[in-house]
Amino acid sequence: ETGVTQTPRHLVMGMTNKKSLKCEQHLGHNAMYWYKQSAKKPLELMFVYNFKEQTENNSVPSRFSPECPNSSHLFLHLHTLQPEDSALYLCASSQAGQGWRNTEAFFGQGTRLTVV
Amino acid sequence: KQEVTQIPAALSVPEGENLVLNCSFTDSAIYNLQWFRQDPGKGLTSLLLIQSSQREQTSGRLNASLDKSSGRSTLYIAASQPGDSATYLCAADYGQNFVFGPGTRLSVLP
Numbered sequence: 058e059t060g061v062t063q064t065p066r067h068l069v070m071g072m073t074n075k076k077s078l079k080c081e082q083h084l085g086h087n088a089m090y091w092y093k094q095s096a097k098k099p100l101e102l103m104f105v106y107n108f109k110e111q112t113e114n115n116s117v118p119s120r121f122s123p124e125c126p127n128s129s130h131l132f133l134h135l136h137t138l139q140p141e142d143s144a145l146y147l148c149a150s151s152q153a154g155q156g157w158r159n160t161e162a163f164f165g166q167g168t169r170l171t172v173v
Numbered sequence: 174k175q176e177v178t179q180i181p182a183a184l185s186v187p188e189g190e191n192l193v194l195n196c197s198f199t200d201s202a203i204y205n206l207q208w209f210r211q212d213p214g215k216g217l218t219s220l221l222l223i224q225s226s227q228r229e230q231t232s233g234r235l236n237a238s239l240d241k242s243s244g245r246s247t248l249y250i251a252a253s254q255p256g257d258s259a260t261y262l263c264a265a266d267y268g269q270n271f272v273f274g275p276g277t278r279l280s281v282l283p
Contacts, residue, residue, distance in 0.1 A: 063216075090271075099177070100262070100273040147216055149271075162207060162264070162271060164217035 060084040063148050063165035070138065071173055078133040078168045080148030086163075088153040089131040091123060094145040094167070106131060107153050138172045145169055175200045177265050179274035186253055187282050194248040194277045196263035206246050208237050209262045211276070217262065221248070253281045 061082045070076050082089065091103040103117045106125040120142075122134040131148055145167045152160040180195045196206070205224045209217040221230045221237040223246065229238040236249040246263055260278045264271040 061216075097275075099275045100264075100271075102270050102272075105270070145214070149217075161219055161222040162266075163219060164209070166216035167214075169214065 061148055061150055061163050061165040063146075063168050065168060066166060067169045067171075069171045069173060070135070072138060072140075074138075075134070075136040077135065078146055078148075078170075080131040080133075080165055082129055082131075082148075082150040082163070084150055084152075084163060086150035086152045086160075087128050088151050089125060089128075090149040090151075090162075091131065091133055092147040092149065092164075094147060096144075100147065104133075135170075138170075140172050143171045175265065175267055175270075175272045177263060177272050177274035179261075179263060179277050181277055182275065183278040183280075185280040185282065188253060188255060190253050190281075191249070191251050192253055192279075194250070194261050194263075194279070196246040196248070196274055198244045198246075198265040198272070200265070200267065201241050201244050202267065203241065204266045204268055206237075206239055207264045207266065207271070208235075208246075208248050209264065211260045211262060213260075220261075250279075253279075255281050255283050257281050 064079045088107045092100045094100050104123040120137050124132040147167045148165045149162045151162040176199045178197045207222045208220040211217050223230045223239040234251040239246045258281050260276040262276045264273045
């Protein structure tokens with residue numbers, strides 16, 4: 058266990074469904090991230106939250122909607138997804154210091170999403 | 174554009190060999206560099222973190238070096254074991270973004 062927990066571990070959803078991915082960290086970190094890992098592609102940063110404020114959004118389609126209610130929890134709300142959105146979605150956390158100098162980043166086990 | 178590459182893409186070695194995995198990054202203005210291990214379908218496990226001011230870090234059979242000026246890092250694995258089989262990823266930390274390489278898929282044969 059890395060201290061970052063993601064649920065569910067697997068999710069199959071239709072293109073018209075609405076679902077949410079959850080991430081929880083027990084490390085006292087102040088920054089949380091969503092990454093997407095598609096087959097044969099490097100991890101892609103989707104969203105970054107620092108002190109609960111979204112600071113990065115790498116041109117992610119609006120069908121993905123993040124929510125960070127507090128520094129320990131991060132959600133990714135999904136609606137009207139496409140089959141190409143099928144991927145492993147990874148959550149990470151770190152302690153972002155002055156000038157965004159991060160400590161070691163810890164990742165969750167990921168949610169394997171399949172859109173049918 | 175900040176990019177990270179890793180060589181080789183895949184590596185297969187017999188048990189007991191020492192091996193080196195390479196990571197290169199285009200923008201040397203990193204805060205730190207981190208090496209991860211990923212087992213199939215799983216999340217990432219942090220192996221080593223090297224701060225930009227450091228040259229190397231060691232943990233057990235693993236040693237990672239960093240040459241910031243040339244944009245390179247290497248991960249050295251001593252006396253490889255079948256349990257080391259996994260994909261190894263390096264990530265350059267540029268502050269609000271960890272830029273990942275595509276990974277090196279390692280197979281250690283018994």
